Amino acid sequence: MDRNKITKWLKSPGKMSNKYSLWAIYFCTGCGIIEIPPVITSRWDAERFGVIPVATPRQANLFMITGYVSVKTLRAIIRTYEQMPEPKYTVGFGSCPINGGMYWDSYNTIKHLDKYIPVDGWIAGCMPRPEAVFVAVTHLWTLIDKGMANGYVKYREKYTLYRNNQEKVLGELDWQPLYPTDGKDE
Amino acid sequence: MVKMNKLLKEQLESAFKGIRISIPEDTRMIIHAKKEQVLTILKFIQNKAYDHLALISCVDWIEEGEFELVYIMSSYLQGNNKYTGKEKVNITLKTRITRKNPEFVTVISVFENAEPYEREIHELFGINFKGHPRLTPLLLEREYEIPPFRKDFDTRKYVEQVFDTIPFVEDKKE
Numbered sequence: 001m002d003r004n005k006i007t008k009w010l011k012s013p014g015k016m017s018n019k020y021s022l023w024a025i026y027f028c029t030g031c032g033i034i035e036i037p038p039v040i041t042s043r044w045d046a047e048r049f050g051v052i053p054v055a056t057p058r059q060a061n062l063f064m065i066t067g068y069v070s071v072k073t074l075r076a077i078i079r080t081y082e083q084m085p086e087p088k089y090t091v092g093f094g095s096c097p098i099n100g101g102m103y104w105d106s107y108n109t110i111k112h113l114d115k116y117i118p119v120d121g122w123i124a125g126c127m128p129r130p131e132a133v134f135v136a137v138t139h140l141w142t143l144i145d146k147g148m149a150n151g152y153v154k155y156r157e158k159y160t161l162y163r164n165n166q167e168k169v170l171g172e173l174d175w176q177p178l179y180p181t182d183g184k185d186e
Numbered sequence: 187m188v189k190m191n192k193l194l195k196e197q198l199e200s201a202f203k204g205i206r207i208s209i210p211e212d213t214r215m216i217i218h219a220k221k222e223q224v225l226t227i228l229k230f231i232q233n234k235a236y237d238h239l240a241l242i243s244c245v246d247w248i249e250e251g252e253f254e255l256v257y258i259m260s261s262y263l264q265g266n267n268k269y270t271g272k273e274k275v276n277i278t279l280k281t282r283i284t285r286k287n288p289e290f291v292t293v294i295s296v297f298e299n300a301e302p303y304e305r306e307i308h309e310l311f312g313i314n315f316k317g318h319p320r321l322t323p324l325l326l327e328r329e330y331e332i333p334p335f336r337k338d339f340d341t342r343k344y345v346e347q348v349f350d351t352i353p354f355v356e357d358k359k360e
Binding site for chain 2: 105111160168
């Protein structure tokens with residue numbers, strides 16, 4: 001262990017543990033997922049950074065949305081995101097979740113992902129290199145240190161607004177609200 | 187194989203009146219037929235060992251007011267050592283239906299795997315296939331006034347009306 005970090009570990013062990021064990025849900029969206037197998041296998045070995053892919057959202061706390069998000073995928077993304085235990089961090093990978101990318105005038109692609117779920121960081125590019133994932137992870141460490149990666153807190157606070165946006169695109173949602181929505185169900 | 191191609195062409199032309207057949211390459215044959223003839227031609231071709239329906243596609247000719255349905259068939263038998271891969275022949279059958287009343291018969295009775303293709307075309311082009319057991323949504327999640335693959339569907343306008351009107355969560359709060 002790095003001796004310089006011992007004080008950090010003693011000060012906030014929870015935060016440090018979160019930082020170095022980002023378990024990513026292996027959720028395949030669009031074409032960006034093709035960059036993830038090299039990231040997690042031996043050449044770029046994401047486990048150096050504590051990032052490993054896991055099978056279920058219940059075990060994960062890092063959610064990478066890799067590529068364009070169609071309306072149908074958004075439903076699955078929201079359900080997956082809501083099942084993840086806190087603290088959870090979201091990273092948009094590639095230019096399509098940021099503003100639609102090359103699908104900016106598509107009839108069936110979500111243009112801005114952060115209208116529907118909170119996103120802590122973005123990796124720009126089409127496609128980003130595997131190295132960009134590690135840059136993003138180290139940036140995420142800094143954000144977690146400073147307490148700025150608080151997307152899940154924002155989701156809890158502004159859940160009504162997020163839920164309204166989700167319902168505007170998906171119509172009636174067939175699952176219960178995760179948090180109490182103010183003034184809607186009364 | 188070229189001989190066989192020409193043989194099939196002669197057989198088709200003698201069996202069906204009013205069809206146009208062109209052979210742009212040795213491995214391709216394009217048949218233009220009227221919509222009433224499609225089922226019988228498909229059966230005819232199927233009996234000639236072209237037993238694989240690879241694809242059903244649709245083209246929107248908006249200026250002519252017509253949809254063009256495209257059936258592409260090939261043969262599994264050509265994979266035998268009798269023929270080499272170079273000689274694989276694809277048969278394309280094209281037919282046109284009017285755009286005002288987009289209706290056609292289903293070809294499930296000939297090729298069973300036509301079902302998902304016809305569902306997809308029904309969803310994206312709005313063509314009603316009579317006799318199809320379930321024309322339920324297949325790919326799309328939202329409902330569209332105009333089916334989205336038609337040429338008069340304005341994607342930019344749709345994006346402005348739907349996706350751009352949804353507010354950012356940050357902006358609304360402050």
